[in-house]
Amino acid sequence: MTRALTTIGFDADDTLWQNEQFFRLTEDRFVALLGEHGAAAEISGRLLEAEKRNLGFYGFGIKGFTLSMIETAIDVTRGQVSSAVIGEILAAGREMAAHPVETLPHAAETLAALAGDYRLVLITKGDLFDQERKLAQSGLGDFFDAVEIVSDKTVATYQRLFARHGTGPERALMVGNSLKSDIVPALAAGSWAAHVPHELTWALEHAEEPAGERRFRKLVDLGGLVGLVREIG
Known part of the structure; x- marks a missing residue:
């Protein structure tokens, strides 16, 4: 048969x-970093739009997500994001990549x-x-x-x-x-x-x-x- x-x-x-829970936790951290520049829902929405735009360039995963966070930070601060905040975003991406399975x-x-x-x-x-x-x-x-x-x-x-x-x-x-x-x-x-x-x-x-x-x-x-x-x- x-x-x-x-x-x-x-x-x-x-x-x-x-997997997704680590992205959500990192997104919460990212939104808190930029809290003085807009409401949480607005910042998250702009991050999602950046992710959509960047899928064709960076693909899926932590690296693309990290680059989209940096792009969004530049966007919502109108280019005034500090190097300290960029450093925090990069550190968050590295922590995601090192998190135990x-x-x-x-x-x-x-x-x-x-x-x-x-x-x-x-x-x-x-x-x-x-x-x-x-x-x-x-x-x-x-x-x-x-x-x-x-x-x-x-x-x-x-x-x-x-x-x-x-x-x-x-x-x-x-x-x-x-x-x-x-x-x-x-x-x-x-x-x-x-x-x-x-x-x-x-x-x-x-x-x-x-x-x-x-x-x-x-x-x-x-x-x-x-x-x-x-x-x-």
Whole structure:
């Protein structure tokens, strides 16, 4: 009997380990630094706009976020930001890059239960150096048959990677917390997709839930993934 699934792709940030909470804490610190120049909501909004503009130049991750904070600081102070504040922003970025990895509940045991029976592929976007660091520190690397760090996640990304590391997207499942990056494009590529929501999701990763899609599933946490995989077949 032919299996429905041969390959399972996993997102990394906020699916296997904490990530967004460190961005939020750093953003709060940044807003406090510039508090005399505007309301918190206004500064955060201008930072988000800078991040949107800069994605095509710096990509996803801590380095791009740090550069966007510096740009926003220059913007909201009309070029009068002090070198001390710039130094604080750079220090905050370095602290993010050095923060210990905190794996999420059920990550290790779920990967252990599926490894060997399915081809497991880590599919993550962001800065190469930072993602490699987090994977190494997480202790989860040995569970994966392949690791792909990509600039973005699109329909073509999933078609290409699930063909390279499996038997095509139709017999693959993508697991992640981002509807925009992990779920919607994977479904469009022909894959199954399991949404594992995280309490914090970056504004630029929001999308409509594809509730009517036959291959879409939603889980409370990673603890339900093994049962779902067995159900699909």
